Amino acid sequence: MILVTGGTGLVGSHLLYRLVSDGQQKVRAIYRRKKTLKRVAHVFSYFSDDAETLFNTIDWVEADLNDIPKLQRAFKGITHVYHCAAFVSFEPDKYHQLRKINIEGTANIVNLCISNAVDKLCYVSSIAAIGHHEDSSKLITEKTTWNPEDDNSVYAITKYGAELEVWRGTQEGLNAIIVNPGIILGAGYWNGGSSGNLFRKIHSGMVYYVKGVVGYVDVFDVVDTMAALMKSSIKNERFILVSENLSFKDFQIKVANELSVNPPKKEAKAWLLSIAWRLDWLRHKITGSRRSFSKHTAKSAVSITKYDNTKIKDALGFLFKPIDQSINEICELYKKDLKRL
Template identity: 25%
Template sequence: MDNNSAAFDLSGKSVFVTGGTGFVGSHFVERLIESGCTDVRCLVRTSKRFLEGLPITVVKGDLFSDEALQEGSRGVNYVAHIAALTRATSWEVFESANVSGTVNLLEAIRTSAPTVENVLITSSLAVVGRGTSGVADESSELDPVSMYGRSKQEMESVIVPFHDDLPMCTVRPPAVYGPRESDIFTFFKTLNTGFCPILGSGKEPALSLVHVDDLVSGMMASMVSKAGIGKTYFLGSPRNYSWHEIRDASATALGRRVLTIPIPLFLVSYIGAASEFYGKLTDTYPPLNKEKAAEIRYACTMCDSSKAISELGYNPDIDLWPGMETTISWYRQNGWL
């Protein structure tokens, strides 16, 4: 399957999307529209954000608004569940948003869309955690090290009984970058000051980092393909990157010469704790917190997409260098840098 919108003809189809106002979700909604879908329904809590001006139907509510979930899913062909909480200070908050919210959605679909063709469930590489010391694939054990990863593992567990009634496909993206991304963006802001923190030696492949356009192509293929029903897939980058490659591609796109600052892995936990403490003083919750530090230090950060490539025709072809060019260009054009 080609990695472009022409490969997905969704004319006459209806899709209900959760998380459409966010980074990945907004790109997914745009791809639906490019693919001919004229009935795109998006669950929106307050602001449309990146969806402003797009030809969509806004369904006001959240994953705990039963009427909104039933309204949005009523009679649809597909559902794409992209909404997720990635940062929180307690397990209860993670569990509510990522586990209980997913159950509420599936119960609504079961009632309001009994003939749905497929439900796309978005999980994460974070479910693997310590499950492997190398590159994760679908056979890797799950041993998450963060509350976020644990909540996604719990989510994958609680949806199992729904497979009897609903066709579903689960995808696990690794780290994602691209226009509109706001967490990895903090790394680019640091580079733009002329400094680059590097974990460990920085020389070995250490990270799967997928461009949002590639990820959305894989999500679309997972949603429309009957081959993926009942299965789970990693949707990663064309290859795994070293921190030195990420530094060089980012610095080149920024047009900056940067000073590399090596950071021993054992210091990451202290930096995360310090960032979180500062966040409490400023009433914010930083992207690099104790939970994220645990993932960086202990969790698997690379995945193998061979199964999705073989079974779904997934074709991640945006390499790091051109991907960084388009990403940095967007940040500058939109006043982020």
């Protein structure tokens, strides 16, 4: 039996659809809040006329990554685990919460995999947990060294810490793989911290663009490579999952064109972003409201980081979906959802 943590998230929901559509093994998934199950059912409805039947084949279990007794029950009869659950935030004051979920939660999953003699674990990390080069023209690979002395974001620090827990598990006999996706593009999650929020904001109208470069990947490319790696004999390896390296500006323009709205026309330069994150910090201190734009967000907006996807293509012979195609497909689903937003 397969266990999926974070089953109600962007990656988890699309992974569950792929797994139950395949129908070869029974699937169990963990959720924290019952209301979030509706999002998964909605994602299923994009791709199947029999979405309800597929959704009902999943054995849903309410559990938290730090609730050991509930997790122990969820692990009963499990042979393979996809650990997709994570907390995504770049707010510095969320560091302890990030550690609790991303590092301690992953340690719990790893420990239960070992104690239950699970055959294989797949952990969904992030390109944020991979090191960077000083030379921005140099491609980042799986071997690029993480530098703990860098000005890393709190999210990156905890994802890297979570990876250490997975590698610790491999030293204790666990077979595991780690995937490091870029910005994951997928439909159904138009609010919050997922990439769907970018589509909604671009549709609403964005004045400014930024010239930073980062890697993008379609959500189905992520889940398909995960499933293929789990079925393969490959173990104790990590893989960058990026289809294309693209500037934020180009991404914004492509989405705007697909949604028939005006693209942003003004460049938000580094000095303007520097003022913006300081004003956001001041607003947070005065009002107590959540941070919406941090120092690290501003830094990444102008950083040029390019990733090499050669390793996964060589390992599986995998062909990534072009980002133009991903944007087109997601925009079509977004337009269908507009009446629900």
